[in-house]
Every structure is written in structure tokens, then in C-alpha cells.
Amino acid sequence: MFRAAALLACVLAWTAPAWAQPAPAPAPDPVTTLLKRAEQILNSGDRAAFPSLFSGLSDEQINQHAFDLFMPGAVRTVVHERDRTDLEGAPPGDGYRVVVELFVETPRRAKIVTAGLDIRRPPGGDLNSWRIVRTEGVASVEGLFRLRLITTTQFAARNLEIRAEDLLITLQEGTVFQIDTEEGITGVILLGRGEMRFSPTPETERGQLRIFSGNETLTTPFEAAFLRLNPIDFQRLVTTSALTKVTPDARMVRRAQEVFGRDSPKSYVVDLQDLSRDTWHLQPPANDMLAEVQTRRFGILTYTRGNAQAEDVQLFQRDRRRTIALYASQAKLAARGRFYSDDALREYDVIDYNIEAIVDPERQSLEARARLAIRARASLSTLTLRLADRLEVSSVTSVEYGRLLHLRVSNQNTIMISLPRQLPQDSDITLILNYAGKVAPDPIETETLQTGQDQQPTGGESPFSNHEPHYLLSNRSLWYPQNPVPDYATATIRLVVPEGYGCVASGERVSGATAVSLRDLLTLPGGKPFVFRANQPLRYLAFVVSRFDRVLEKTIATSDEAARDPAGDRLLIAVEANARQRNRARQLARPIEDILRFYTGLIGDAPYPSATVAMVESDLPGGHSPGYFAVLNDPTSNATIAWRNDPAAFDGFGEFFLAHELAHQWWGQAIGWKNYHEQWLSEGFAQYFAALYAQKSRGDKVFTDMLRQFRRWSLADSDQGPVHLGYRLGHIKNDSRVFRALVYNKGAAVLHMLRRLLGDQVFFNSLRRFYQDRRFQKAGTEDLQRAFELESGRDLDRFFERWIYSSELPRLTYHTTIAEREVTVRFDQVGTEVFDIPVTVTIVFTDGKTKDVIVPVTEKQVEQRIPVEGAVRQVQINRDSAAIAEFSES
Numbered sequence: 001m002f003r004a005a006a007l008l009a010c011v012l013a014w015t016a017p018a019w020a021q022p023a024p025a026p027a028p029d030p031v032t033t034l035l036k037r038a039e040q041i042l043n044s045g046d047r048a049a050f051p052s053l054f055s056g057l058s059d060e061q062i063n064q065h066a067f068d069l070f071m072p073g074a075v076r077t078v079v080h081e082r083d084r085t086d087l088e089g090a091p092p093g094d095g096y097r098v099v100v101e102l103f104v105e106t107p108r109r110a111k112i113v114t115a116g117l118d119i120r121r122p123p124g125g126d127l128n129s130w131r132i133v134r135t136e137g138v139a140s141v142e143g144l145f146r147l148r149l150i151t152t153t154q155f156a157a158r159n160l161e162i163r164a165e166d167l168l169i170t171l172q173e174g175t176v177f178q179i180d181t182e183e184g185i186t187g188v189i190l191l192g193r194g195e196m197r198f199s200p201t202p203e204t205e206r207g208q209l210r211i212f213s214g215n216e217t218l219t220t221p222f223e224a225a226f227l228r229l230n231p232i233d234f235q236r237l238v239t240t241s242a243l244t245k246v247t248p249d250a251r252m253v254r255r256a257q258e259v260f261g262r263d264s265p266k267s268y269v270v271d272l273q274d275l276s277r278d279t280w281h282l283q284p285p286a287n288d289m290l291a292e293v294q295t296r297r298f299g300i301l302t303y304t305r306g307n308a309q310a311e312d313v314q315l316f317q318r319d320r321r322r323t324i325a326l327y328a329s330q331a332k333l334a335a336r337g338r339f340y341s342d343d344a345l346r347e348y349d350v351i352d353y354n355i356e357a358i359v360d361p362e363r364q365s366l367e368a369r370a371r372l373a374i375r376a377r378a379s380l381s382t383l384t385l386r387l388a389d390r391l392e393v394s395s396v397t398s399v400e401y402g403r404l405l406h407l408r409v410s411n412q413n414t415i416m417i418s419l420p421r422q423l424p425q426d427s428d429i430t431l432i433l434n435y436a437g438k439v440a441p442d443p444i445e446t447e448t449l450q451t452g453q454d455q456q457p458t459g460g461e462s463p464f465s466n467h468e469p470h471y472l473l474s475n476r477s478l479w480y481p482q483n484p485v486p487d488y489a490t491a492t493i494r495l496v497v498p499e500g501y502g503c504v505a506s507g508e509r510v511s512g513a514t515a516v517s518l519r520d521l522l523t524l525p526g527g528k529p530f531v532f533r534a535n536q537p538l539r540y541l542a543f544v545v546s547r548f549d550r551v552l553e554k555t556i557a558t559s560d561e562a563a564r565d566p567a568g569d570r571l572l573i574a575v576e577a578n579a580r581q582r583n584r585a586r587q588l589a590r591p592i593e594d595i596l597r598f599y600t601g602l603i604g605d606a607p608y609p610s611a612t613v614a615m616v617e618s619d620l621p622g623g624h625s626p627g628y629f630a631v632l633n634d635p636t637s638n639a640t641i642a643w644r645n646d647p648a649a650f651d652g653f654g655e656f657f658l659a660h661e662l663a664h665q666w667w668g669q670a671i672g673w674k675n676y677h678e679q680w681l682s683e684g685f686a687q688y689f690a691a692l693y694a695q696k697s698r699g700d701k702v703f704t705d706m707l708r709q710f711r712r713w714s715l716a717d718s719d720q721g722p723v724h725l726g727y728r729l730g731h732i733k734n735d736s737r738v739f740r741a742l743v744y745n746k747g748a749a750v751l752h753m754l755r756r757l758l759g760d761q762v763f764f765n766s767l768r769r770f771y772q773d774r775r776f777q778k779a780g781t782e783d784l785q786r787a788f789e790l791e792s793g794r795d796l797d798r799f800f801e802r803w804i805y806s807s808e809l810p811r812l813t814y815h816t817t818i819a820e821r822e823v824t825v826r827f828d829q830v831g832t833e834v835f836d837i838p839v840t841v842t843i844v845f846t847d848g849k850t851k852d853v854i855v856p857v858t859e860k861q862v863e864q865r866i867p868v869e870g871a872v873r874q875v876q877i878n879r880d881s882a883a884i885a886e887f888s889e890s
């Protein structure tokens with residue numbers, strides 16, 4: 001049947017090199033001839049000749065096809081053959097199953113129809129006698145429009161007001177031009193004296209706006225604005241009573257054209273590749289709105305209401321590419337509640353990836369083929385994948401349907417794949433993509449310390465140093481086609497790298513799989529293949545290529561008990577390094593083993609059966625940790641003074657980065673985050689686990705030093721926003737230290753305070769419960785809170801509200817009274833809100849001995865009497881820096 005034939009075609013395509021894709025069939029070819037004739041009939045509007053393309057179809061079917069394809073006013077129709085297989089049941093050479101795309105265009109509108117056609121030669125027929133005998137699976141992409149600036153009508157405006165959620169755009173005095181599509185007015189251009197006023201409802205967003213503009217409400221004059229909306233919203237949003245028709249003025253028309261030319265291609269545009277070179281626009285969905293406002297002070301500010309987004313109100317600064325505000329509208333909050341997961345927008349699951357790539361680390365390019373096993377979560381007619389724009393896709397094939405149409409959405413690193421028929425919910429499809437091109441390496445920006453605010457680190461290469469280069473492609477580079485909403489998937493990765501290079505990728509290295517295929521030999525003389533298999537699910541796939549040697553490989557037991565039991569749990573650890581670092585890299589064996597055993601003991605599980613550390617040369621310390629491996633920067637320069645002043649620089653704990661990166665195998669990889677707000681579940685946890693390891697390996701002093709640093713940075717930067725703001729912390733000011741200060745350090749400090757409130761046993765039981773509950777899934781703070789509440793039996797709403805969702809810090813005054821056999825401490829919370837905060841009270845006796853007592857301050861005023869034996873010299877408050885608060889004596 002069709003499926004079998006298509007499968008065969010795919011297998012052939014799969015083994016053929018990418019550069020050997022089938023060329024257009026040489027003429028005279030019966031299919032090309034028939035499709036050419038169809039194109040001529042459609043282009044000439046010759047309805048009478050249309051039925052002559054078919055044989056054996058009912059009049060009703062033919063009429064329906066004519067209705068679909070003869071668009072009133074059509075000016076151009078393109079018939080494009082995408083795929084061809086032999087037709088089952090026809091003698092060889094007498095029939096084909098063909099997938100075609102028809103692009104039909106009127107002066108203002110276009111659509112794409114995808115159809116499967118069975119084409120046959122009648123017995124004894126010649127080249128021109130072939131007919132379409134069956135059609136199926138017609139899918140279409142409708143709603144492609146040509147956008148037009150109406151220059152024949154100009155309006156004078158007085159106090160024109162346009163409102164959207166939390167936004168008011170006023171044109172006090174000026175000129176308005178309309179933009180339309182065939183469906184009606186879909187935008188306006190405002191020129192003149194205007195004012196933009198944006199006042200976000202959420203308190204956190206007002207705080208971000210203050211960081212951006214100095215004020216919680218942004219009020220700024222503008223000279224020009226470009227607005228897009230759906231035609232059905234036009235009357236509602238644009239009060240036409242403020243507009244008066246005037247005679248168009250050539251100078252104003254020119255200005256409007258400039259704005260239109262600049263702003264209109266930025267959004268709602270589709271790139272149709274070989275079907276059309278023109279710019280085709282999509283209509284904004286109803287209730288959506290986009291405004292590009294040209295202000296003098298901030299450049300172009302883009303406001304969007306996009307209902308498809310989980311956070312559907314956004315303010316964006318174009319020139320600096322900064323997100324200023326991003327949050328859910330009132331309607332969205334009412335519909336979905338406070339918490340959300342990116343997964344709600346996921347249309348399908350990728351169950352398994354199989355990727356083969358030839359990697360050229362010097363040119364920073366790859367040539368690859370990816371096979372994705374996909375299961376639909378909803379009924380689908382198109383599939384959207386993310387892939388870097390610079391990677392050119394030469395073909396998209398499915399095992400089930402053969403060759404498929406794919407479209408690039410401009411500048412969005414997105415591919416849309418149109419399916420020949422509706423894919424039912426829970427059904428499977430296997431896609432194969434061939435692609436090639438250059439990909440810029442991943443910046444490890446958040447994990448790498450930075451010397452200055454605006455310095456953008458590169459993938460380990462600096463023009464000023466002679467590091468051994470490395471090429472890291474990970475979660476940011478979009479080097480492989482992936483779900484727009486990432487989910488957990490297993491994977492096989494086969495990489496061919498040039499001779500002399502080594503590589504580390506997500507998965508266990510499959511030994512013995514070193515056979516070089518004919519393809520490898522043809523394309524890359526001397527290339528060396530590496531195969532990695534990940535049977536445990538991963539959030540994303542990554543690899544790093546450099547002139548690596550494997551300096552260590554060792555199987556370790558995950559605990560002392562496991563060591564005694566031959567069947568006990570084992571982990572394979574390995575270290576790869578460049579030649580210059582071989583000795584330093586070998587010294588990592590001991591700490592890697594220690595750290596992995598320590599974490600496995602705390603959590604009761606190791607999510608991945610192997611861990612490889614790849615040591616690379618770099619200016620600055622840092623690292624990155626995908627599943628199954630970690631890249632560790634080995635700083636070679638003497639820039640140490642510059643990075644000392646960083647939230648993540650810890651004196652006296654050389655293994656900090658190693659400990660932090662390895663913790664990500666649990667936190668960040670095995671446990672993912674539901675959306676960007678929840679990144680502290682990865683970074684705060686990795687930071688805290690690194691601190692716990694510091695305490696175990698280096699003792700209490702190093703641990704307390706880290707707590708002190710957590711507190712110092714939390715106090716310094718908490719006014720930049722709540723921990724729950726994720727990557728947006730420091731984003732507006734382009735200072736990633738703010739992100740590390742809060743998401744890493746404050747996140748870790750909050751965990752430590754929670755531990756001190758609940759006690760060690762409840763704390764670690766809760767962590768294990770949370771881990772077991774969410775392993776290989778995404779998590780949110782509410783999941784963590786639930787685990788802690790179930791273990792402790794306590795309501796922790798207020799704890800998380802204050803420490804994670806808001807940016808305020810507690811301010812406490814204290815008073816101590818030393819009596820004969822008793823010390824009394826009184827705390828007052830003088831801020832507006834009451835926090836739950838454990839405070840260490842240290843009683844210092846005259847003989848120099850000390851006694852620590854944790855006082856849980858969970859009311860506005862707390863007084864505690866501490867019985868003492870012996871003479872007290874002094875009482876110290878928060879000596880261990882574990883409480884993130886300001887203290888003053890009252």
C-alpha cells in the first residue's frame with residue numbers, strides 16, 4: 001500500500017547523502033507534463049478544461065477541487081511537485097503517487113494547498129494521456145495576505161486614543177494612515193505628537209519598569225507608531241470620531257511609507273521559499289495587538305498582546321533586544337490561574353531523537369539528518385519545529401506520508417511542516433529532516449563569570465588568547481530540529497568529527513560503534529565517528545567537540561553499600577581534556593567520584609548511568625551541564641581579579657564549579673522547570689548542593705563563607721525583582737550578576753532557611769519526595785511547596801510568597817537581655833509584611849565556649865527565653881549569615 005511504498009522511499013532518502021537528493025525529473029516526463037498542463041489550466045482560468053485532468057472522479061469531486069483551486073481574481077498559480085513514489089497496483093512506469101503543493105495567488109491574498117494525487121496512464125496511452133485518477137488528503141494553508149498601506153486616504157487626528165491592556169496610545173495631534181488586507185483594515189500608522197502610556201498591573205512588572213525607566217508607569221512621547229490588529233477589532237479599538245479625512249500630503253505619505261517599510265516586515269510574515277519570493281503576511285488573531293512605537297528616549301518599543309502566549313502582554317525594547325515586561329493578562333489569569341506550564345502549549349511529544357551529524361568545528365558548521373519519533377497530543381494539520389535560521393533544510397520526509405512541505409517563518413528559527421492529512425490525537429508520525437549550515441556555538445553566559453557587564457562571552461574562544469578552541473552546541477543554538485516546547489525524550493546521537501578531534505555528547509558512549517560509513521569517507525576524509533545513546537529521558541541534546549583525549553574512565557559504586565554488593569548501583573565516570581590540561585584533568589577523578597556519591601546519597605538516586613566531564617580552556621571559570629555530561633572551563637588567564645567580584649566566585653572552594661555543574665544532573669536535567677520563572681529550581685538547587693558538598697569536603701568555615709556571600713548578594717540585589725523572575729533578573733540592565741545573585745544565591749539561601757525551619761529530616765525527605773514526584777518532568781515552585789507541605793504538615797504559602805514570589809526583604813530589630821540563668825531575645829519585624837525566618841542566636845560564654853540556638857521568627861514579634869548554664873559574655877545575632885535579613889539592635 002501507500003505506506004509501504006512511502007516507507008521504502010524514505011529509507012532510500014535516509015541512506016542517500018544529503019547532496020544526492022533527487023533532481024527534477026528530466027523531460028519529457030508524464031507527471032511533469034500533466035502538472036504543467038494543470039498549471040496552465042489554472043493560470044488561464046479555463047474551468048471548462050479542468051475536468052480533462054481527471055479520470056474516474058465524480059463531477060462532484062471535480063467541482064469541489066475547482067472550487068478550491070480557481071480563486072476569484074487569481075493572478076498566478078504554481079504547481080510544485082514535492083514527492084513521487086510508484087503507484088501500488090499499477091504496472092511499473094504506468095502510475096505514480098505524487099504529492100503536490102499548489103500556490104494560488106490573487107493580487108491581495110494567497111493560499112497553499114497540499115494534495116496527494118494518484119496519476120496513471122490509460123492502457124496504450126501516450127505522454128499526454130496521463131490523468132489524475134484519485135485525490136486525497138487535501139490540506140491547505142489559508143490566510144496569507146499582502147499588506148497594503150493606503151496612501152490615497154489621509155486622516156487628521158485629534159486626541160485619538162487606542163487602548164489595550166495596561167496600554168494607552170494617544171495621538172494628541174497628527175496624521176493617520178490605514179493599513180489593510182483584503183479582509184479589511186488591519187493596522188494604522190500614527191505620525192505626529194503622541195504619547196505612549198504603559199502601566200502594568202502586576203507589582204513585579206512595575207518594579208521592572210522602574211528599573212527600565214525610573215518610574216512604575218512609563219509615559220513617553222512618540223513621533224511615529226505602527227499598529228497591527230485583526231480587522232474585526234479595528235472599530236472597537238480605534239475611535240474613528242477622532243479622525244477627519246484630509247487631502248493626502250506627499251511628504252506625510254513618504255513618512256508613512258518609511259514607517260511601513262521598516263515595521264511591517266517585522267511580524268506576522270511567512271517565508272514561502274520556492275513558492276513565492278514576495279512578502280506574505282498573516283492576519284493577527286482576534287484580540288491580539290502589536291504596536292511598534294518609535295520613541296525618542298527608548299528607541300522603538302514594541303507592545304504585544306498575543307493570546308497564544310502563556311504570558312500574553314509584553315513590552316519589548318527593539319534596539320537593545322530587551323524584554324521589559326511580560327505577564328499574563330487579567331483574562332488569561334482568570335482562565336488558567338496563577339501558575340502555568342509551558343507544556344500547556346505543547347502540541348506533540350517527541351518520544352525519541354536519532355541524529356547523525358558531520359561536524360566541522362573549525363568552520364562551526366554541520367551537516368545532519370535527524371529522525372524524530374513524534375506523538376500528537378492534539379489533532380494536528382501542521383507541525384512546528386524549532387531550528388536555527390542559518391541551517392538550511394533540504395528535505396522533510398515522514399515515514400508515513402513521504403515528502404512534506406516545509407515553510408520557514410522569517411527570523412523565528414521556526415519550520416512549519418504541513419501534513420497531507422489531519423493527524424489524529426495520540427497518533428504517531430516519524431519525521432526525517434536533512435539540513436546543513438553554520439551554527440554559532442552556545443554562549444554559556446549565565447554559568448560563566450563575567451569580567452564586565454556588557455561583555456558577551458563566546459563559546460570559549462577569545463581573540464586575545466590562544467586557547468585550544470572548543471565547539472559547544474547545546475540548548476540555545478537550536479542545532480537540531482526540536483519541539484518548540486521542549487519535552488523529555490530519549491536519543492541516539494552519531495557524530496563524525498575530523499581526525500584529531502574528540503567529542504562528548506548527551507548519552508552513554510557506545511563503544512565498538514566506530515564503523516566508518518561510505519558516506520563518512522566521501523564527505524569527510526579521515527573523519528571519526530562517535531555514537532552516544534541516552535536511554536534516560538533528556539530535556540535537550542548537546543555536544544562539545546575539541547581536541548579531546550579521554551584521560552580517565554572508571555566505574556564507581558554510588559554508595560558504600562553498593563560497593564560491597566556486586567549488583568549494587570554503578571556509575572561510569574569519564575574525563576576528557578585537551579593535551580595541556582591532561583594532568584589537571586586527571587586530578588578531577590577523586591572529587592567527581594566524591595561529589596556524585598554524596599549527591600546520590602542525599603537524593604537516593606542517580607538519574608543518568610554515566611557522567612563525563614569535558615575540561616576546556618577558557619579565560620574565566622564556568623561551566624555548562626547538559627544530561628550525561630558537564631563542560632568545565634579551566635581558566636588559563638590571570639583575569640582572576642576581575643571575576644572575584646561575582647556572586648558565584650567562592651574563595652577556598654576550588655571544586656565549586658564542578659560541584660555546581662554535577663548537581664545539575666539532578667536539578668535542571670532530571671528535574672526540569674515548567675517555565676522560565678522556575679529556573680531557581682535548577683540553579684538555586686545546584687548552588688545549594690554545591691554548598692552542602694563544600695561543607696562536607698571543606699568544613700563549616702567554607703560553608704559559612706558561602707552563606708555569607710549568599711546573604712550579601714541577596715541583600716544587595718533583591719530590589720531587582722523576585723527569585724521567580726528567572727532570566728529576566730538583570731536582563732534590562734544586561735547584568736547577569738543580578739541573575740546569579742538572586743536565582744543562584746538567594747535561591748540557595750531560601751532552601752537553607754526552609755531546612756532550618758523544618759529540620760534536617762523533614763527537609764531531605766521533602767527533597768526526595770519532590771525529586772521522585774517530578775523525575776524526568778518539569779516542575780514548578782508549587783510542586784516543591786506541595787512536597788514540603790505533605791512531609792511537614794505545615795502550610796508554607798507565606799514562606800514561598802515572601803521569599804520566591806516577591807522581592808521584599810525582612811527587616812528585623814532585636815533586643816537581648818542577659819539574666820542569671822537565662823538569655824531573652826526579642827525580635828520585631830519592622831517591614832510591612834511578616835516573614836518566616838529562622839535566626840541563629842549565638843550565646844558566647846565568658847570561657848569562650850559558644851551555643852547556637854535557632855529561633856524561628858514567624859510572627860510580627862517573637863520572644864524566646866534560652867536557659868543557660870554559665871556566665872554569658874555576649875549574644876550574637878545571625879552570626880552564620882543564614883538569615884537573609886537586615887538586623888539592627890533596638
Ligand SMILES: [Zn+2]
Pocket residue numbers: 447660661664682683686
Ligand atoms: Zn548552573
